[in-house]
Amino acid sequence: MWNRMWAALLGAASMGVAMAQAQVSDLVRTGNAETRLAAEHMSAAPGEKITVALMQTLKEGWHVYWQNPGDSGLPLRLDWDMPNGFQAGPIAYPLPERLAFGELVTFGHEGAPAFLADLTVPADARPGTTAKLAVDANWLICADICVPEKAELTLTLPITEEKGAPNGAYAMDIGRAKRNQPRQPAFDAVYYHSDRGPVLHLSDAPEGELEFFPYSPALIEPSGMALHAQDADAHYISMASAFGYETTQPVELAGVLVVDNGRGRRGFEIFASRKRTPESLPRFEKTSE
């Protein structure tokens, strides 16, 4: 009888250990990446919105793609399999890097990118239960050649009356990824049409090197030269149009403005409305790199 009790206790303890790891998936190793899914908190309350992160470590020299991949490539795709009533929001990407391969330019991520998604717990979720949250992740990872990779990742999230505690080191990583997300700008952004393409006008933009990454492919040529100018009031970026812009100039130019002040990169989410082109624009020069 004692042996059976010990076996049951050991069994329960090992299940406990497994459940303590449940808010983070197993690590999936593919040819060029290691991927894991982690929840920011140890549990969630009914009706709550929580953040999960697809955290990747990419082989050196390899990259994955931003939501607009640029001249080639494919962005991350997440297909969620969750209990009834759970909703997954769109993927929040890290700030893109401009990756040039000869004359072709793509937008993507190297190193250890974290892709965030907000999941909403249904209001009728029952405290004391656990939710199994599974995702099929598909991505394209490239160096000079490309390989499509995928991973099936599952985590189990306890439902509790109150919001859950932070999930240790994973919460710290996810918090840092959130702080590095593009933020709402405190400055104004509009754009003017020119024959060359759209000209972004930024009033009181932060100091540093500015790079604009459009959300929509086919509006701005990824390999096109961005020309910069400044006057007393504003910073201007003249960008080369792509075929989509030449057909229809959009009412609004949307994307991420990345500012590098030499100490780090920050991103701002830009929705620049089209305004009438002024009579004279300042003299444009290529930005120093």
Add this chain to the structure above:
Amino acid sequence: MKVLTALIAMMGMLAMAHANPQVGAQAPMFSGTTTSGETFNLSDQAGKNVILEWTNHDCPFVVKHYGAGNMQAMQKRETAKGVVWVTIISSAPGKQGHVSAAQADELTTSRGAKPSYVILDESGEIGRMYDAKTTPHMYVIDQGQVLQYAGAIDSIPSANPADIARADNYVSTAMNSLRAGQPVVTKQTQPYGCSVKYGS
């Protein structure tokens, strides 16, 4: 003001030096050497519809369409209707997809492909003329040598062959429109695939 106008004009000219081929305008004329050693001139094809297909046999997106038999089926269908199908390989020596004429012909045979011509463009000159960015990247040129479509092969950017059946095939749709004497509705799309492996 004059200096400013001149500067803006100069910037405009710089942009146009790299202008993509314009859909709705004449297709850029080119010559190339086929795998059988002939010279192919696009200008000789007036009166026929022409499809250009940029390829790299090791790119997963090309493998998607060839592995599922999709590209071969398109080639068979279109060439049977008198379309000139030109497969172009712009991989530079040493880069993925670069092949000799003999290797290219072997790939055509082993994959049951049915292009009219395969052109080796290892200098990338033809690819750059067409601003070919990906493999696959597709172009449709009509009998009057006007570029009628440029872009993706179909509407679902992925490496998954299961997506082929449920995607809109932009090339086939454009060809059907041309044959019916109707305007091509979807004239240009963002191509998807691996980057063309131009030389550095």
